[in-house]
Amino acid sequence: MxxxxxxxxxxxxxxxxxxxxxxxxxxxxxxxxxxxxxxxxxxxxxxxxxxxxxxxxxxxxxxxxxxxxxxxxxxxxxxxxxxxxxxxxxxxxxxxxxxxxxxxxxxxxxxxxxxxxxxxxxxxxxxxxxxxxxxxxxxxxxxxxxxxxxxxxxxxxxxxxxxxxxxxxxxxxxxxxxxxxxxxxxxxxxxxxxxxxxxxxxxxxxxxxxxxxxYAALPALKPYPHDVAFVRKQRRRQLKLQARSQGPDTIARVRAERAKKRKEKLAALLREICTE
CATH class of the missing domain: 3.30.420 (Nucleotidyltransferase; domain 5)
Structure with missing residues (x-):
């Protein structure tokens, strides 16, 4: 009432x-x-x-x-x-x-x-x-x-x-x-x-x-910082599990590709610094 x-x-x-x-x-x-x-x-x-x-x-x-x-x-x-x-x-x-x-x-x-x-x-x-x-x-x-x-x-x-x-x-x-x-x-x-x-x-x-x-829809909300950290942690854990399921040759190849990409990024950064 x-x-x-x-x-x-x-x-x-x-x-x-x-x-x-x-x-x-x-x-x-x-x-x-x-x-x-x-x-x-x-x-x-x-x-x-x-x-x-x-x-x-x-x-x-x-x-x-x-x-x-x-x-x-x-x-x-x-x-x-x-x-x-x-x-x-x-x-x-x-x-x-x-x-x-x-x-x-x-x-x-x-x-x-x-x-x-x-x-x-x-x-x-x-x-x-x-x-x-x-x-x-x-x-x-x-x-x-x-x-x-x-x-x-x-x-x-x-x-x-x-x-x-x-x-x-x-x-x-x-x-x-x-x-x-x-x-x-x-x-x-x-x-x-x-x-x-x-x-x-x-x-x-x-x-x-x-x-x-x-009942208006809620605006899009940015995730809390601890939510973002949790997602990143879960992603790293997933990648580790995937790596364990692969053979040693595949793991070595993936690591070599990552090392090559890091070197390329570093070289590009050095070239940018030198041209300034």
Whole structure:
């Protein structure tokens, strides 16, 4: 069953005509901002300029006004870049606040993130004055009970898997913020199951747009350095196994060919140096 927060999100995303919450007088103007923090306890330390903070902050922003009948709408919801910030918490708070227009209302979204709120609160960022919706709590109210005693696992990974939503490289703040926003959209759409079918037809097109955003393909990601090293190690191991299966004459021939190629490369390099 949808709670008041879910009904408010329905209204915000254009999935209802009537207001379900007196708390938001102009929900059509709200931005949805998901927040995530890894190693958030680092931000609660004393703010000293020379102290290195090993932590991550992630924000993902969705403007419901962009949910138009456009085929390219899904391209607006993609991953950005990660940056190393060498700055004081005060400057970081100002940077975060500058992203959010003063003229817009905001609903903050997180996934079971009390620790995240504590970390962001230590920055004294002004946008923390806005209401906070927890996708973990929304999931408890929206998703069906699996059996009499146990509900769907409430981790971000398991809930995304439950909806067959694409994800990768969790526990990176930027990624988690992005996937939490996707999960939120899917939960709101799923909550429409308690709406009579005749009314569902009215926003069928909007539901398709929202699902297209949530299920948008992931961008091509570069492999982690340790993944590349693993592939190279496996390749060297494969070559050794192949060499062992060959006779001594074949091994000697392969080694001679490799030595010849190394000499040719060295000779070419020396010629290039001499001509400069």
């Amino acid at each position: 949808a709670d008041n927060n879910t009904k408010t999100l329905r209204e915000l995303l254009g999935l209802t005509k009537s207001s379900h919450s007196a708390l938001y007088e102009n929900t059509r103007d709200d931005l949805l901002i998901t927040i995530d923090c890894e190693n958030g306890f680092e931000f609660t330390k004393q703010d000293r300029a020379l102290v290195k903070v090993n932590s991550q902050l992630g924000l993902a922003i969705l403007d419901p006004k962009d949910l138009s009948n456009s085929t390219s709408v899904s391209t607006r919801f993609i991953f950005g870049e990660s940056y190393n910030l060498f700055t004081r918490k005060k400057d970081l708070a100002e940077k975060i606040d500058s992203i959010i227009p003063d003229s817009r209302n905001v609903i903050l979204i997180g996934h079971g993130r009390r620790q995240d709120l504590k970390a962001f609160s230590s920055l004294n960022a002004k946008f923390l004055q806005y209401p906070f919706f927890d996708t973990q709590i929304i999931a408890r109210n929206v998703l069906p009970v699996i059996d009499e005693n146990k509900k769907t696992n409430e981790s971000l990974r398991d809930l995304l898997t439950c909806f067959n939503c694409p994800f990768d490289r969790l526990h990176c703040a930027g990624n988690d913020a992005n996937f939490t926003l996707r999960l939120l959209l899917l939960l709101v759409v799923y909550s429409l199951k308690d709406v009579p079918p005749p009314y569902i037809q009215e926003f069928k097109g909007k539901v398709k747009i929202i699902k297209d955003i949530a």
